[in-house]
Amino acid sequence: MNHEELSPADDPSETDRPGESDEGAAVLPFRVRFRKNSAAAPVGEDGSVYVDPDEIELPDDEGTDDEDEGPREGELVDPPPSKDVLTPAEKRAAKSAARKPVLPEWARSTDEFKAVATWAAGHYCMVSAYHAVRAPLYVGKVAVYAPRGAWRWSNGVRRWVFDSEGAPFRAAAARDEDIEEYLKLTRVRNARVRLRLIVATIAATVLIVAGTLLAVALSSFLWWSTVVAVLMLLGQVGMPADQRLIDPARVRFRHRKLSADIVTRAFVAAGLTRPDQGLTFPRPITQEGNGWRVVLDLPFGKTFTHALKAQEQIASGLDAAMTQVFLDRDPSSARRVSMWVAKEDPLAVPVGKSPLITTDRVDFWKPFPWGRDERGNEVMVTMLWLSLLIGAVPRQGKTFSARTIALAAALDPHVRLYVFDGKASPDWRKFDKVAHRIGFGIAPYNGIDPVKVLIAALRELKADVESRYQRLSELPVSVCPEGKLTPELSRNKSLNMPLTLVVVDEVQEYLQHPEHGGEILDLLVYLARVAPAVGVSLETSTQKPDDKACPSVLRDQHQARFSLRVGSWQVSDVVLGAGSYSEGLDASRLLKSHKGVGLLKGMSDDSGIVRTYLVTGEDADRVLTRARALREQEGTLSGSAAGEVQPAGEASDLLADVAAVMPATAAKLWSETVVDRLAELRPEIYGPWAEMEQKAKATQLATALKPYGIETGQVWLKTEDGSNPNRRGVKREEVLAAMAARKRSAS
Amino acid sequence: MTLLAASSSPALPLSVVAVLAALAALSGYALLCAVSPFARCKPCEGNGKTRKRGTSPKRGWKTCRRCKGNGLRLRIGRRLFHTTRATGEATRRLHKAGTR
Ligand SMILES: [Zn+2]
Numbered sequence: 001m002n003h004e005e006l007s008p009a010d011d012p013s014e015t016d017r018p019g020e021s022d023e024g025a026a027v028l029p030f031r032v033r034f035r036k037n038s039a040a041a042p043v044g045e046d047g048s049v050y051v052d053p054d055e056i057e058l059p060d061d062e063g064t065d066d067e068d069e070g071p072r073e074g075e076l077v078d079p080p081p082s083k084d085v086l087t088p089a090e091k092r093a094a095k096s097a098a099r100k101p102v103l104p105e106w107a108r109s110t111d112e113f114k115a116v117a118t119w120a121a122g123h124y125c126m127v128s129a130y131h132a133v134r135a136p137l138y139v140g141k142v143a144v145y146a147p148r149g150a151w152r153w154s155n156g157v158r159r160w161v162f163d164s165e166g167a168p169f170r171a172a173a174a175r176d177e178d179i180e181e182y183l184k185l186t187r188v189r190n191a192r193v194r195l196r197l198i199v200a201t202i203a204a205t206v207l208i209v210a211g212t213l214l215a216v217a218l219s220s221f222l223w224w225s226t227v228v229a230v231l232m233l234l235g236q237v238g239m240p241a242d243q244r245l246i247d248p249a250r251v252r253f254r255h256r257k258l259s260a261d262i263v264t265r266a267f268v269a270a271g272l273t274r275p276d277q278g279l280t281f282p283r284p285i286t287q288e289g290n291g292w293r294v295v296l297d298l299p300f301g302k303t304f305t306h307a308l309k310a311q312e313q314i315a316s317g318l319d320a321a322m323t324q325v326f327l328d329r330d331p332s333s334a335r336r337v338s339m340w341v342a343k344e345d346p347l348a349v350p351v352g353k354s355p356l357i358t359t360d361r362v363d364f365w366k367p368f369p370w371g372r373d374e375r376g377n378e379v380m381v382t383m384l385w386l387s388l389l390i391g392a393v394p395r396q397g398k399t400f401s402a403r404t405i406a407l408a409a410a411l412d413p414h415v416r417l418y419v420f421d422g423k424a425s426p427d428w429r430k431f432d433k434v435a436h437r438i439g440f441g442i443a444p445y446n447g448i449d450p451v452k453v454l455i456a457a458l459r460e461l462k463a464d465v466e467s468r469y470q471r472l473s474e475l476p477v478s479v480c481p482e483g484k485l486t487p488e489l490s491r492n493k494s495l496n497m498p499l500t501l502v503v504v505d506e507v508q509e510y511l512q513h514p515e516h517g518g519e520i521l522d523l524l525v526y527l528a529r530v531a532p533a534v535g536v537s538l539e540t541s542t543q544k545p546d547d548k549a550c551p552s553v554l555r556d557q558h559q560a561r562f563s564l565r566v567g568s569w570q571v572s573d574v575v576l577g578a579g580s581y582s583e584g585l586d587a588s589r590l591l592k593s594h595k596g597v598g599l600l601k602g603m604s605d606d607s608g609i610v611r612t613y614l615v616t617g618e619d620a621d622r623v624l625t626r627a628r629a630l631r632e633q634e635g636t637l638s639g640s641a642a643g644e645v646q647p648a649g650e651a652s653d654l655l656a657d658v659a660a661v662m663p664a665t666a667a668k669l670w671s672e673t674v675v676d677r678l679a680e681l682r683p684e685i686y687g688p689w690a691e692m693e694q695k696a697k698a699t700q701l702a703t704a705l706k707p708y709g710i711e712t713g714q715v716w717l718k719t720e721d722g723s724n725p726n727r728r729g730v731k732r733e734e735v736l737a738a739m740a741a742r743k744r745s746a747s
Numbered sequence: 748m749t750l751l752a753a754s755s756s757p758a759l760p761l762s763v764v765a766v767l768a769a770l771a772a773l774s775g776y777a778l779l780c781a782v783s784p785f786a787r788c789k790p791c792e793g794n795g796k797t798r799k800r801g802t803s804p805k806r807g808w809k810t811c812r813r814c815k816g817n818g819l820r821l822r823i824g825r826r827l828f829h830t831t832r833a834t835g836e837a838t839r840r841l842h843k844a845g846t847r
Pocket residue numbers: 788789790791792793794795796811812813814815816818819
């Protein structure tokens with residue numbers, strides 16, 4: 001367009017317009033009302049092109065570009081529809097995508113079909129059994145309610161015959177003394193009653209005749225079934241409105257078929273949309289697994305987070321349990337919600353035995369199966385480069401879920417296992433077949449203090465981790481490209497850097513130890529923080545995730561969290577990490593029946609429900625036996641499992657050590673001999689004692705043994721040179737008696 | 748004395764019989780009111796027309812003023828029933844409105 005030609009001053013068609021100055025262009029008329037017309041008719045009556053005054057460039061506008069790209073008043077906000085038109089190919093593609101499959105999803109996939117068929121068979125078997133058991137109850141109900149039904153029914157017939165519906169109108173006419181109306185109504189009624197009486201008489205005659213004929217003609221079985229059917233019908237009529245003759249086998253899940261209407265109703269009830277707004281469904285509702293997949297778009301401005309907060313109301317609106325409704329974020333839009341509604345509570349359904357039970361070998365470098373999600377998809381996890389915290393109230397399957405991971409580690413012969421169980425439960429006992437270091441409970445047993453074994457093990461791990469960092473940085477780049485552990489390096493026995501899994505079950509028992517709790521906490525925090533990067537993973541579990549029993553300084557170091565059922569959403573947040581609740585992760589919503597079911601966070605990008613596989617004690621034993629055989633074969637059995645005596649922490653068990661250095665052949669020993677032998681046994685602890693003088697040695701031992709109630713008295717022993725055979729010494733029986741006494745008091 | 752003796756000789760005392768009879772009559776009348784609310788109009792004897800006084804039987808008929816020509820009137824019992832019910836409903840409504 002040439003604006004020079006079309007300026008208002010030059011255009012004769014514009015001169016008659018009000019408010020227009022002759023010079024033009026200086027004053028812009030306010031012509032909002034004409035805008036519509038101008039857009040519709042750009043050509044004036046005289047053939048000249050009509051130009052909206054608002055669109056005329058001002059003379060002082062130096063712009064030479066004709067395409068004004070800025071927004072202008074009066075322009076349509078939406079782009080013209082022509083720009084949106086799809087190409088024919090795009091149209092075809094869109095239509096193809098919108099096509100529904102010939103057969104539903106479940107009929108095409110064998111697995112799905114099997115699942116549906118199994119469900120249907122099981123469901124109807126259950127329903128039949130349910131009703132068979134209740135048959136006597138139904139008979140009783142019929143006996144009670146059939147007479148009442150008969151009365152109600154005959155009353156109904158009477159009301160119909162004598163036109164009871166008309167009675168209120170007749171009464172009204174009488175009340176108003178509208179005699180004309182009353183007479184009219186009465187005439188109508190009389191005619192009606194006459195006709196109905198005839199019909200009723202005929203019907204009654206037919207019924208009686210037919211009943212007699214049937215009684216004669218039908219076999220007695222058919223006759224009686226007819227009678228039973230009639231009685232049941234009458235019983236149903238006689239039932240109170242809130243009862244039914246045949247109980248439904250379960251409270252009816254009203255949306256057998258989940259429809260868009262039901263979903264919309266639920267979202268309206270949850271306050272996420274208004275009835276006039278509705279929802280949009282970009283995809284039809286389909287069956288998926290044992291439930292329905294619904295993809296929907298909330299109204300503009302409502303987000304997935306809103307839906308998440310209203311999950312309970314949505315569940316109520318769908319007439320389902322909250323555990324049946326799962327909301328997933330859809331990455332394509334903030335207002336799009338992908339919802340999965342389970343037909344039954346999927347979390348209460350046991351997930352079955354772990355495939356690990358029948359697996360020969362696991363590669364711990366790769367993810368291994370741990371459980372299934374709510375839809376039955378397998379959940380693969382890996383403990384590489386991370387530490388895992390498991391929290392739950394007792395008896396919810398915490399130890400079992402932790403053990404399944406440890407079993408996977410056991411089945412990889414190149415994984416070194418450290419297993420400590422603060423509760424000394426039988427669940428972890430069998431790990432002594434494979435574990436490098438192992439300890440149960442916190443009370444000393446058999447002369448071994450598990451707390452000290454744990455301290456020694458953790459110190460050993462700390463030293464190992466430090467050395468790994470050092471050695472990995474020193475390795476040539478060709479062997480260790482990124483300064484990180486590789487599968488090859490971890491399996492190289494000469495390097496001694498195997499993947500290591502440290503399991504501490506019921507960690508609060510150790511952390512609350514009055515003497516060593518602090519040191520254990522420091523060591524665990526260190527390990528959880530730096531060890532995973534060099535292939536040493538930590539798995540701790542606790543039933544008391546509070547700050548006293550399991551401080552946040554330790555919890556926060558765990559990247560991965562798994563929370564089974566806990567008491568409240570606050571505890572759930574403690575286990576899963578702050579802010580989990582607002583993300584929709586709340587383990588307190590899990591029920592007591594949801595054994596082994598928990599929320600996993602931080603293991604991979606998405607978090608969600610894991611129903612962990614079951615491994616019973618027997619199965620675990622079998623797996624561990626196989627794991628030990630595997631390790632023997634590979635020559636990787638080490639530490640405790642290989643029969644090595646586990647080192648105890650600094651304050652080692654003197655009594656046990658003394659007993660160890662006094663062979664059964666020696667009933668008594670001089671103190672100095674005992675000290676020398678102790679120094680040989682544990683030079684790092686008793687070495688300084690051996691360097692003392694003879695007298696000092698005896699005094700040292702006497703002081704050390706005094707707390708155990710052992711007195712070092714004069715002991716006579718034969719000597720080669722005969723010099724002073726009478727010295728202070730220890731009697732073996734006293735040591736054994738002291739150990740027995742300690743064992744008694746401990747148990 | 749004779750009255751006493753006469754009243755004590757039947758199975759029921761006379762007063763009871765009287766009350767029962769009254770009740771029976773009352774219920775019979777109530778039934779009548781329910782089934783047939785209208786009775787014949789008294790002034791016109793159900794004709795709907797009354798004769799003008801002092802005129803010949805052939806001409807002086809006029810429409811009954813009471814029943815307006817249809818020869819029927821609402822029974823007193825029925826009317827009583829209607830009024831009591833109406834007042835009852837009105838007081839109930841009033842009460843309801845008052846407690847609101
Ligand atoms: Zn009359």
